[in-house]
Amino acid sequence: MPLSHHDQVNLLKDILTNQQTDCCGSVAEYQQLERLIKSLMVNTNVDGAIKTILEDVYQYSQNGVNASDLEQHIEANRNQLSQWVNDIGPFS
Numbered sequence: 001m002p003l004s005h006h007d008q009v010n011l012l013k014d015i016l017t018n019q020q021t022d023c024c025g026s027v028a029e030y031q032q033l034e035r036l037i038k039s040l041m042v043n044t045n046v047d048g049a050i051k052t053i054l055e056d057v058y059q060y061s062q063n064g065v066n067a068s069d070l071e072q073h074i075e076a077n078r079n080q081l082s083q084w085v086n087d088i089g090p091f092s
Contacts, residue, residue, distance in 0.1 A: 005039075005040060005043050005045050005046050006092060008036050008039060008040055009040065009046075009050070009088060009091050009092045010092045011036060012033065012036050012037070012040070012057070012088065013085055013088045013089065013092050015029055015032065015033055016033075016057070016081050016084055016085050016088070017081075017085050019074050019081060020074070020078055020081035020082055020085065023071060023074050023075055023078070024070065024071055024074065025064065025070050025074055026070070027064070027065055027070075029064075030061040030062075030064035030065045031061075031065060033057060033058070033060075033061040033064075034058060034061045034062065034065075037054045037057060037058045037061070038058075040054055041054055041055075046091075047091055049091075050087075050088065050091045053084055053087050053088060056080075056084070057084055060077055060080070060081075
């Protein structure tokens with residue numbers, strides 16, 4: 001059963017929250033973020049206001065896939081992660 005766009009936003013928020021809280025992540029998580037964001041970007045039911053945030057998170061994910069030190073990448077973006085989680089909250 002496919003996830004609704006609300007479920008996808010909640011999953012996106014959960015992954016970002018976990019990375020921000022635990023300061024760790026994996027390449028697989030970044031790849032999952034990319035897949036979620038691609039799906040949300042083409043979904044016409046998704047509020048246009050969240051799409052700018054999704055573009056920023058997508059860039060963060062791409063940088064994470066290519067990062068040599070994932071902990072450092074997350075730490076460098078920790079404040080932004082918190083902001084994204086807060087900004088995404090109303091859409092979940």
